[in-house]
Amino acid sequence: MKNLFVYLEIEDNKVAEVSQELLTKGRSLANELGCQLEAVAIGYKLSNIAHEVIPYGVDILHLFDDEKLTPYTTMPHASILVNLFKEEQPQICLMGATIIGRDLGPRVSSALTSGLTADCTSLIIGDYEDKRNKKTFKDLLYQIRPAFGGNIVATIVNPENRPQMATVREGVMKKAILDEDYKGEVKEHIAEDYFTDNDLAVEILCRQVEKAANNLKAAPIVVAGGYGVGSKENFELIEELAHCINAEVGASRAAVDAGFIEHDRQIGQTGITVRPKLYIACGISGQIQHLAGMQESSIVITINNDPEAPINAIADYVITGTIESVVPKMISFYKQNSK
Amino acid sequence: MTYKMIVLAKQVPDTRNVGKDAMKADGTVNRAALPAIFNPEDLCALEQALRIKDQFPNSTITLLTMGPGRAADVLREGLYRGADKGILLTDRAFAGADTLATSYALAQAIKKIGGFDLIIGGRQAIDGDTAQVGPQVAEKLGIPQLTYTESIESIGEHSVTVKRQIDGGVEIAKVEFPALLTVTAAQQCRPRNAKFLMKYKRALTPGESAAQGKEPYPMDNPLFLAEWSVADVGADIVQCGLSGSPTKVKKVENIIFQAKESRRIEDNNQEIEELVVELLNNHTIG
Numbered sequence: 001m002k003n004l005f006v007y008l009e010i011e012d013n014k015v016a017e018v019s020q021e022l023l024t025k026g027r028s029l030a031n032e033l034g035c036q037l038e039a040v041a042i043g044y045k046l047s048n049i050a051h052e053v054i055p056y057g058v059d060i061l062h063l064f065d066d067e068k069l070t071p072y073t074t075m076p077h078a079s080i081l082v083n084l085f086k087e088e089q090p091q092i093c094l095m096g097a098t099i100i101g102r103d104l105g106p107r108v109s110s111a112l113t114s115g116l117t118a119d120c121t122s123l124i125i126g127d128y129e130d131k132r133n134k135k136t137f138k139d140l141l142y143q144i145r146p147a148f149g150g151n152i153v154a155t156i157v158n159p160e161n162r163p164q165m166a167t168v169r170e171g172v173m174k175k176a177i178l179d180e181d182y183k184g185e186v187k188e189h190i191a192e193d194y195f196t197d198n199d200l201a202v203e204i205l206c207r208q209v210e211k212a213a214n215n216l217k218a219a220p221i222v223v224a225g226g227y228g229v230g231s232k233e234n235f236e237l238i239e240e241l242a243h244c245i246n247a248e249v250g251a252s253r254a255a256v257d258a259g260f261i262e263h264d265r266q267i268g269q270t271g272i273t274v275r276p277k278l279y280i281a282c283g284i285s286g287q288i289q290h291l292a293g294m295q296e297s298s299i300v301i302t303i304n305n306d307p308e309a310p311i312n313a314i315a316d317y318v319i320t321g322t323i324e325s326v327v328p329k330m331i332s333f334y335k336q337n338s339k
Numbered sequence: 340m341t342y343k344m345i346v347l348a349k350q351v352p353d354t355r356n357v358g359k360d361a362m363k364a365d366g367t368v369n370r371a372a373l374p375a376i377f378n379p380e381d382l383c384a385l386e387q388a389l390r391i392k393d394q395f396p397n398s399t400i401t402l403l404t405m406g407p408g409r410a411a412d413v414l415r416e417g418l419y420r421g422a423d424k425g426i427l428l429t430d431r432a433f434a435g436a437d438t439l440a441t442s443y444a445l446a447q448a449i450k451k452i453g454g455f456d457l458i459i460g461g462r463q464a465i466d467g468d469t470a471q472v473g474p475q476v477a478e479k480l481g482i483p484q485l486t487y488t489e490s491i492e493s494i495g496e497h498s499v500t501v502k503r504q505i506d507g508g509v510e511i512a513k514v515e516f517p518a519l520l521t522v523t524a525a526q527q528c529r530p531r532n533a534k535f536l537m538k539y540k541r542a543l544t545p546g547e548s549a550a551q552g553k554e555p556y557p558m559d560n561p562l563f564l565a566e567w568s569v570a571d572v573g574a575d576i577v578q579c580g581l582s583g584s585p586t587k588v589k590k591v592e593n594i595i596f597q598a599k600e601s602r603r604i605e606d607n608n609q610e611i612e613e614l615v616v617e618l619l620n621n622h623t624i625g
């Protein structure tokens with residue numbers, strides 16, 4: 001009872017990266033709380049899932065296997081979670097801050113009147129003192145996320161309501177297999193007992209899933225451009241540098257909003273999280289929401305004409321100068337000196 | 340065919356243009372320095388509703404917003420753009436609401452409006468980027484939801500078919516009325532002055548009329564903006580505002596990043612070449 005649950009996102013019978021990352025995070029939180037880690041798989045033909053996830057340290061895997069449960073639609077998945085959670089009374093539930101997680105999480109939290117914090121960048125256990133009502137709550141989940149226009153980070157807690165729910169973006173937590181031979185129990189539920197035909201209100205007429213158009217998430221080197229790049233034309237300089245050193249191109253939200261580059265290259269709290277060995281930030285000021293997506297890069301180089309740009313605080317190398325002047329130099333010196 | 344639509348719109352601080360004066364000396368956010376705007380994706384929600392109304396002119400669009408008195412600006416802008424009616428849900432007891440308490444209040448107001456086919460909201464509001472209120476309103480009303488809608492593909496007598504974004508792609512989904520959609524900015528909104536319904540700039544809530552020493556507009560006048568309180572929508576006060584919010588803010592801190600030991604490099608050939616060579620030699624690049 002009162003365990004930590006992770007909702008598994010499943011596409012093509014594979015558990016999503018983000019769910020695997022949450023299992024690893026969930027395992028360590030469960031150890032700290034002295035509770036068990038449980039996972040919920042909802043879909044069709046799920047026989048391989050146990051093998052995939054139990055090595056992350058899953059103590060109990062709940063399976064809801066039914067043809068009607070795939071492709072994902074909101075209501076049957078929500079009903080299953082709501083009914084399961086009424087029985088199991090979890091203390092914490094974690095989901096990916098993916099489209100599915102952001103569609104499902106609020107529906108479930110509303111039905112259970114439990115709090116939900118979106119897009120957390122850090123989760124830790126701690127106590128909370130409600131000064132007004134003079135009550136202390138032990139071992140709550142601190143749900144930490146950047147908020148409001150940058151510069152602030154909020155710690156959110158749900159003292160009274162359970163489960164404490166949070167979503168986390170892909171790439172924010174690290175995944176790691178705990179033990180290939182971990183012993184976990186599989187509970188096969190009769191899915192139909194947990195949802196009704198009324199939940200099948202949405203009909204999916206057609207679906208197109210493509211592989212990600214870029215390899216930003218896994219790229220060992222990222223060259224990212226910000227608003228300071230100035231124009232779509234100047235962004236070609238960023239692309240040229242990236243091409244030359246075998247890097248992927250990333251961007252800040254301001255650069256995406258300005259139309260310099262496609263949205264799927266946005267890095268940050270509301271974009272992709274990357275942790276490359278080298279991150280070159282060009283004309284990016286370094287607001288908290290951007291840092292949230294790249295601050296774990298091993299080496300950071302910044303190119304900015306403002307020597308005081310906030311991003312310089314996390315940089316290993318600070319190049320003070322304009323994109324127009326610095327980037328071509330880097331390209332030509334690379335060409336001269338490589339091989 | 341005619342459709343009865345409710346559009347959810349929120350007034351938000353324009354966090355996209357946070358300037359230097361947005362932070363006070365003590366490190367807190369200076370809300371007054373940020374202009375209050377119609378949440379961008381809510382404009383897209385209104386746009387989708389207007390497209391349906393273009394096609395089926397007898398359809399109606401009711402704009403609903405919850406917020407302080409000045410949120411009536413959102414209603415005026417909505418009417419100006421072509422909505423038919425505006426409702427401001429406002430009460431001190433709504434203050435401090437998290438997404439759950441907000442969705443409870445909105446759902447109560449929607450029950451009072453009643454008899455709708457479609458509720459359309461933005462995917463998320465730029466002040467928090469949570470994307471929770473839409474699905475929570477749908478749950479409270481017990482109706483299906485389609486989030487991340489990019490466009491409405493077709494609308495029939497009893498159902499709507501939409502194209503929506505999914506992780507790594509798109510899907511076409513169909514749902515019967517009543518249903519709730521949340522929309523993204525995938526489609527361009529019509530320009531602001533496409534319809535010059537100037538008179539709507541004069542629309543007022545009864546509270547605003549009184550403050551200006553004017554007679555309130557009669558309720559059937561399109562310039563009348565309804566103003567509903569907790570009692571008007573029959574809401575349970577405990578489920579509203581701060582007391583109805585399970586999430587509490589434990590603390591808010593300014594982030595001061597631990598400055599790394601960083602090396603300064605000037606923009607000249609020698610220093611940049613040295614850097615590139617160093618990165619090549621230690622196999623960071625190349």
Ligand SMILES: Cc1cc2nc3c(=O)[nH]c(=O)nc-3n(C[C@H](O)[C@H](O)[C@H](O)COP(=O)(O)OP(=O)(O)OC[C@H]3O[C@@H](n4cnc5c(N)ncnc54)[C@H](O)[C@@H]3O)c2cc1C
Pocket residue numbers: 148149150225226227228229230251252253254255266267268269270271272282283284285286287288289290293303304305306309321322323324354355465466467468
């Ligand atoms: C809820 C929320 C979520 C957000 N999510 C994200 C997110 O996921 N990712 C993200 O990136 N942002 C996000 N933001 C936006 C974020 O707060 C910043 O607005 C954004 O990151 C700023 O982008 P920027 O650094 O490119 O632009 P700016 O802040 O405008 O910085 C431009 C920089 O370029 C420099 N510069 C100008 N000209 C030149 C030149 N010629 N050569 C060199 N340097 C030059 C300037 O000195 C400045 O430092 C979010 C905001 C909110 C409110």
Ligand SMILES: Nc1ncnc2c1ncn2[C@@H]1O[C@H](COP(=O)(O)O)[C@@H](O)[C@H]1O
Pocket residue numbers: 347348349350378380381384403404405406438441445459460461462463464465467468469470471472473
């Ligand atoms: N106070 C409010 N009044 C009206 N609509 C709202 C309000 N808060 C949120 N919404 C709607 O819910 C959507 C998602 O909001 P959020 O969950 O805050 O990101 C918004 O785009 C609006 O359509």
